[in-house]
Amino acid sequence: xxxxxxxxxxxxxxxxxxxxxxxxxxxxxxxxxxxxxxxxxxxxxxxxxxxxxxxxxxxxxxxxxxxxxxxxxxxxxxxxxxxxxxxxxxxxxxxxxxxxxxxxxxxxxxxxxxxxxxxxxxxxxxxxxxxxxxxxxxxxxxxxxxxxxxxxxxxxxxxxxxxxxxxxxxxxxxxxxxxxxxxxxxxxxxxxxxxxxxxxxxxxxxxxxxxxxxxxxxxxxxxxxxxxxxxxxxxxxxxxxxxxxxxxxxxxxxxxxxxxxxxxxxxxxxxxxxxxxxxxxxxxxxxxxxxxxxxxxxxxxxxxxx
Numbered sequence: 369x370x371x372x373x374x375x376x377x378x379x380x381x382x383x384x385x386x387x388x389x390x391x392x393x394x395x396x397x398x399x400x401x402x403x404x405x406x407x408x409x410x411x412x413x414x415x416x417x418x419x420x421x422x423x424x425x426x427x428x429x430x431x432x433x434x435x436x437x438x439x440x441x442x443x444x445x446x447x448x449x450x451x452x453x454x455x456x457x458x459x460x461x462x463x464x465x466x467x468x469x470x471x472x473x474x475x476x477x478x479x480x481x482x483x484x485x486x487x488x489x490x491x492x493x494x495x496x497x498x499x500x501x502x503x504x505x506x507x508x509x510x511x512x513x514x515x516x517x518x519x520x521x522x523x524x525x526x527x528x529x530x531x532x533x534x535x536x537x538x539x540x541x542x543x544x545x546x547x548x549x550x551x552x553x554x555x556x557x558x559x560x561x562x563x564x565x566x567x568x569x570x571x572x573x574x575x576x577x578x579x580x581x582x583x584x585x586x587x588x589x590x591x592x593x594x595x596x597x598x599x600x601x602x603x604x605x606x607x608x609x610x611x612x613x614x615x616x617x618x619x620x621x622x623x624x625x626x627x628x629x630x631x632x633x634x635x636x637x638x639x640x641x642x643x644x645x646x647x648x649x650x651x652x653x654x655x656x657x658x659x660x661x662x663x664x665x666x667x668x669x670x671x672x673x674x
Contacts, residue, residue: 405501413504413511420483420512435519439475443468450588460590460632462531465524469625470587472524476517477553477617478578483509484557485564485574492674502667503660506557510550524628536637538627541645545623548649552616555656562666565673584615590632591622612644616655619648 406413425431446467451460460466487505488495495502528534564570586594594608612619625631626640 402501402503406503409500409504412500413507416504416508417511417515420508421515424512432516432519435516436523439468439472439520439523442471442475446471446588462533462629465527465531465533465629466590466625467588468527469524469629470585470621472517472520473549473621473624474582474585474587474617475520476513477549478582479516480510480513480553481556481560481574481578483513484553485560485571487557487561488565488670489568489674495670495674502670503558503663506554506561506663509561510554510557514550528628533629533636536627538637538639541623541627541640544645545620545627545640548616548623548645548652549620551649551656552620552652555652555654555659558656558659558663562663562670565666565670581615581617584611585617586611586622586625591618592632612648613651616648616651619644623648 421432425434428434430437443464447464450467451463484506487509488502491505494500495505525535560570560574591608591611594611612622623640623645627637630636630638
């Protein structure tokens with residue numbers, strides 16, 4: 369059974385908060401009604417994000433400083449393993465910065481996806497006893513990890529200056545890249561958060577998928593390394609371009625790296641190709657719509673399955 373949403377006529381009086389009525393005969397209500405409801409619960413969203421951050425660092429000696437220490441530690445490990453031991457860097461300049469610019473968006477992605485997967489099943493008491501838009505739970509997972517990402521991003525800026533790269537006008541691309549990443553991530557989080565309610569095995573499967581996804585994403589190697597002819601159904605394509613199409617995170621991380629660090633063929637940050645970002649954003653928007661529709665389909669069954 370699906371639950372629709374409509375606003376009570378009596379709630380339009382001045383000075384009174386809107387009253388939302390849930391009608392089982394309607395499907396979901398209009399997009400405008402759902403948006404109005406989400407705006408109405410914005411303070412609850414803020415409280416959920418604060419609660420999530422406090423719970424994450426409760427009894428932690430360093431607290432939110434781990435947002436800096438975690439990517440810093442990973443950067444050191446990857447630099448040693450792939451640069452010193454395996455010589456994987458292939459003379460990539462400032463390899464530590466190269467890796468860090470890829471790791472910070474990736475850890476944001478994996479952290480939000482893990483948090484989002486348990487965002488509904490981890491709040492059984494709220495879901496079964498209190499009404500609020502269930503979409504707030506996956507959005508909370510995204511926003512709380514966005515706070516950590518914002519702090520970690522300061523580490524990137526610090527290392528850009530330490531290595532003499534600095535900031536250029538191309539950093540103005542970062543908000544557009546971030547919006548694309550948030551759109552893609554929210555769609556996936558909506559999907560996995562609902563799916564986990566029905567199949568708890570998703571949590572284990574997600575770990576395996578993210579490990580494979582990590583190696584398929586240009587984090588410790590340049591995307592340019594994949595630029596070789598690839599023939600599919602008689603059509604010759606550039607394999608790096610194909611990777612951008614099938615893996616939005618490859619395009620997103622390469623975008624961050626291009627405007628902050630540069631490319632293998634440049635001496636510093638350069639502008640990115642807008643067509644790459646536009647195609648990735650369109651793909652991300654489609655995933656968001658599909659993920660949200662799946663969440664809405666599954667939402668009426670949450671109380672029964674939890």
